Amino acid sequence: MAWCLRPRWWLSLLLGLILAWGLSHSRGLANSHQDQQITLPPLQTHPVPPTLQAWSKPLPTSPGPGTPTPDYFDQVKQTEVGYLIWSQFPIQVYIQPPDSPTAQAWIAAAQQAVQEWQAYLPLKLSSYPTTADITIQANRPSHRSGERVRSAETFYELYIDPQDHLAHRCQVIVRPTQAPKYVLAALRHELGHALGIWGHSPLNSDALYFAQVADPPPISARDIQTLIRIYQQPTRLGWSIPVSSRKIIEKTHQ
Numbered sequence: 001m002a003w004c005l006r007p008r009w010w011l012s013l014l015l016g017l018i019l020a021w022g023l024s025h026s027r028g029l030a031n032s033h034q035d036q037q038i039t040l041p042p043l044q045t046h047p048v049p050p051t052l053q054a055w056s057k058p059l060p061t062s063p064g065p066g067t068p069t070p071d072y073f074d075q076v077k078q079t080e081v082g083y084l085i086w087s088q089f090p091i092q093v094y095i096q097p098p099d100s101p102t103a104q105a106w107i108a109a110a111q112q113a114v115q116e117w118q119a120y121l122p123l124k125l126s127s128y129p130t131t132a133d134i135t136i137q138a139n140r141p142s143h144r145s146g147e148r149v150r151s152a153e154t155f156y157e158l159y160i161d162p163q164d165h166l167a168h169r170c171q172v173i174v175r176p177t178q179a180p181k182y183v184l185a186a187l188r189h190e191l192g193h194a195l196g197i198w199g200h201s202p203l204n205s206d207a208l209y210f211a212q213v214a215d216p217p218p219i220s221a222r223d224i225q226t227l228i229r230i231y232q233q234p235t236r237l238g239w240s241i242p243v244s245s246r247k248i249i250e251k252t253h254q
């Protein structure tokens, strides 16, 4: 389960929310040299993005015993900051050009996967890796002993943005050395994680099914219904950190 999902910073958070300066324009929450406790924003609900609100699929009039549930929201995990919800749109996506003979095909697949999800959440291709919310990279996913070889994985990390909001960014890594239809399926699947579906579907007709299948499905109604339910949930992401914690940050960095 969850073989392609990984919070990169979880150990740091468990050790007590260590605050540090990260990239040049953001304040990271991991790899600290100076231990400072900060208080996270309370869990609150953002408005559901209009693109998701506008989507509607008629439910079956009389669901029988074999009818699949309309979503698999119960399989989606909350993180320590609540659900992984974006609230600043468009979400900036950077596709890192791979250095391989199949680069063009891989880039085209990545662009198509972005385009497919664009129908449901506002995404924008960006040329700036340092400010992107989601970075898509062609690479071999990390392999830990005792695990099967993975074709893709998605990380997220937390930081505090210049407006003092708790924010996250995601990195999607997809192995380029697969047949094109599997590259596209993996990109579609991983982008689903990056957009907030932090879990897997038990049905192989959903893009977020937990395993690779011979004939990968497109984004399904159940995938979108799950995404809608996620965006109705509270999160600490996208909200201001308390003023008392800002003082710690200012004090740390004078």
Ligand SMILES: [Zn+2]
Pocket: 002, 003, 004, 005, 189, 193, 199, 200, 210
């Ligand atoms: Zn997955």
